[in-house]
Amino acid sequence: MRILVVSQYFWPENFRINDFVLGLQEKGHEIEVLTGKPNYPKGKYYSGYSFFGKRTEIWNGIKIHRAPLFRRHNGKGLNLAFNYLSFMIFGTLRSLTIKGKFDHILVFQPSPITTAIPAIFLKWLKKASLFIWVQDLWPHSVTAAGGIHNKSIIKFLDSLTKWIYKRCDKILIQSEGFRNIINEQGIDNSKIEFYPNTVETFFKKTAINNDCLSLLPNGFKIMFAGNIGEAQDFETIIEAAKIVAQEQPDIKWIILGDGRKKHYLHQKVLEYGLEGNFILLGSFPVEKMPYFFACADCLLVSLKKDFIFSLTIPSKLQSYLACSKPILASLDGEGANIVKAANAGFTANAEDPIALASQVIKLRQMPTNQLVEMGENGGRYFQENFNRDVLLIKIIHLFRQFKQENK
Incomplete structure (x- = not known):
């Protein structure tokens, strides 16, 4: 054709x-x-x-x-x-x-x-x-x-x-x-x-890449990749990070990407004194994402609370599932339902920083083998559905x- x-x-x-x-x-x-x-x-x-x-x-x-x-x-x-x-x-x-x-x-x-x-x-x-x-x-x-x-x-x-x-x-x-x-x-x-x-075929479970790992801090690494925009609700993410830092200071939030809210995020990190917890690495070629994901303990997806966003499957969700990593989801509706159906991670309602912080701490306290199992569940769900x-x-x-x- x-x-x-x-x-x-x-x-x-x-x-x-x-x-x-x-x-x-x-x-x-x-x-x-x-x-x-x-x-x-x-x-x-x-x-x-x-x-x-x-x-x-x-x-x-x-x-x-x-x-x-x-x-x-x-x-x-x-x-x-x-x-x-x-x-x-x-x-x-x-x-x-x-x-x-x-x-x-x-x-x-x-x-x-x-x-x-x-x-x-x-x-x-x-x-x-x-x-x-x-x-x-x-x-x-x-x-x-x-x-x-x-x-x-x-x-x-x-x-x-x-x-x-x-x-x-x-x-x-x-x-x-x-x-x-x-x-x-x-x-x-x-x-x-x-x-x-x-997603592209290069999104898959990948061995840790030392070049990527060298750019990341020690600690429990929560990684977000993609557009830093209005829809992604960084207001909730930064408020959750502020709560988490008081109880689990070794949790690190790694942000890969760019967008119109990046300046806002940078200013809030300084205002809340979270420079040691938030790492804004900027943009990288999409082909490098699986290597960064391999270095993370869990992957973060977020959307604002809005009826239309609750109907949407964020495109990064398929990327995360394909790479067999646990997922932390701050969103409502279809995206959250997929994470639950796959048994691939934890979800919190959109625009609820307290709930998100609670799920972060729960993930941090999970044994490594359970985190690995969650990631594998996501990988299987991807193969069956996407x-x-x-x-x-x-x-x-x-x-x-x-x-x-x-x-």
Whole structure:
């Protein structure tokens, strides 16, 4: 099959869609990608890219069509709005230059939902089926993480989302929690298919790497990897750390990543005198994450208390499970339910620092063999539910099934 993937974000930016298209190619399919100019997460064009430069390139045999894109700068307000709108407009214009027929078009849709607009145009232009893989629910995620509460804007975004969904042939959802919301937006259940995220094959149980270990302190190591943003609720994490430090000063919180809340976190660490407990290491290549995880005693995932976040499976959760490490979860809903179902760690309700601190101390007091068992439980759960090869076979089956049903 010839498949066109439409995603505002793509290599060299670190998103799961990169490995996904490589997987489809490994299965013998011809893949092309329509995307923007890479500038996530720092808001600056990556080296070698500019607004006008590099319209087309080849990556691992995959042809990439790049549309001009306004940089996201600090990722706030009008900067982010112009970033989103620019891909919608320039991506649609860029689609006019993409040659050849395609059997299917797949939209990878974290925020924004407007990523699908060029794909809808391409569906009409290429007479191909259109699948959308929903990672964020709109407009709900905008109000939860983006701080937009203007009723007129929310109503417009809701109408736009419904319009987009109705023009898609199949809606893939990363969490079963999304189904009812999309049903309520007027979409028939027969169009919706549960299709969770998987992870790159390098996420697996790994031996301790001495180079990574040398960067870490002694003590019981709780590790967080990913975006340091509003949604991740670092307010609760830092308050829990303050409580824990009084009872278990050897517990260390290691943060790998970057984001708009990093300055806030750094300031709070200084304010609370937690410089010896909090280690902010910054960003590393995603391929190094399993080696860092191997050095940790447990892995932390967190989200704010919000109805929409309770429906979401945080993508880092699959990474953690695949690496067979105990998980400490400060969140509600679907993500917490997976940790419990896997018997892979401990959970605390979102935005409850006292409960989180209690679970940290409980983990610290557990014998090593029980921690290892928890990690192994998570690894097995991953293989049974999120295995990369199984999910690639499933999407190929869905493509073929749709084609047969619509001959």
